[in-house]
Amino acid sequence: MNIISTKDYQEMSRKACELVAETINTIEKPILGLATGSTPEGLYQCLINKHKEEQLSFRHVTTFNLDEYVGLGSENPNSYRYFMNGKLFQHIDIRKENTYVPNGSAENLEEECVSYEELIREHGGMDLQILGIGLNGHIGFNEPGTPFTSRTHIVELDESTRQANARFFDSLEEVPTHAITTGIGTIMESKKILLLISGENKADTVTRLVNGDISEDFPASILKEHPNVTIIADEAALSKL
Numbered sequence: 093m094n095i096i097s098t099k100d101y102q103e104m105s106r107k108a109c110e111l112v113a114e115t116i117n118t119i120e121k122p123i124l125g126l127a128t129g130s131t132p133e134g135l136y137q138c139l140i141n142k143h144k145e146e147q148l149s150f151r152h153v154t155t156f157n158l159d160e161y162v163g164l165g166s167e168n169p170n171s172y173r174y175f176m177n178g179k180l181f182q183h184i185d186i187r188k189e190n191t192y193v194p195n196g197s198a199e200n201l202e203e204e205c206v207s208y209e210e211l212i213r214e215h216g217g218m219d220l221q222i223l224g225i226g227l228n229g230h231i232g233f234n235e236p237g238t239p240f241t242s243r244t245h246i247v248e249l250d251e252s253t254r255q256a257n258a259r260f261f262d263s264l265e266e267v268p269t270h271a272i273t274t275g276i277g278t279i280m281e282s283k284k285i286l287l288l289i290s291g292e293n294k295a296d297t298v299t300r301l302v303n304g305d306i307s308e309d310f311p312a313s314i315l316k317e318h319p320n321v322t323i324i325a326d327e328a329a330l331s332k333l
């Protein structure tokens with residue numbers, strides 16, 4: 093894992109933005125894996141700016157989001173589809189039909205998982221997968237204990253994850269108990285992975301990631317076995333290393 097240290101959140105977002113723009117500019121039909129959460133917001137804003145000011149075009153880009161809450165439809169402001177539309181897609185020239193997010197309100201969720209995985213496979217997997225990390229080491233919504241070989245599946249969210257994400261909802265009770273997530277096996281097949289980590293509250297998480305063992309108890313640890321992972325982390329996140 094290649095670790096790039098940045099002064100702060102802004103510099104982390106700018107550096108990530110350069111790497112994503114380079115992928116878009118050098119691959120004919122780039123397939124990007126996208127993440128939600130607070131961490132990539134600065135990256136998405138920077139990509140919007142590059143589109144508006146430097147003509148970075150997303151016409152040939154296809155995106156697959158990592159995950160979605162079960163039960164939240166695209167019109168729900170807390171759904172990840174809504175987040176992606178508002179934070180990125182509606183401000184750039186991407187074709188809406190080339191933006192994929194698992195459908196958390198599908199009638200048959202098992203079927204949704206199988207067809208989402210199939211769709212990723214048909215597209216040849218991600219050229220670049222952007223990741224954030226949960227405090228407990230989760231990637232996407234792959235909570236501790238998820239098999240490293242997992243494919244797109246339904247998960248029961250950890251209580252700690254629901255609490256961490258409750259800040260986006262009116263109350264903890266409103267945070268869904270389940271989500272659809274691409275699997276760790278799916279993520280590991282990405283050609284390149286870019287993991288963004290910011291803030292002092294992630295310092296213990298980063299330390300465990302870098303110094304700890306590879307174990308299903310800490311899902312992100314498997315990234316050490318991937319041949320092309322770049323971590324961009326700010327000084328606060330790296331402060332306990």
Ligand code: GLP
Nearest residue numbers: 127129130131224225226232233
């Ligand atoms: C959620 C998402 C993850 C994300 C994590 C961290 O659980 N499913 O993909 O990495 O939150 O979020 P944040 O960036 O807000 O710390």
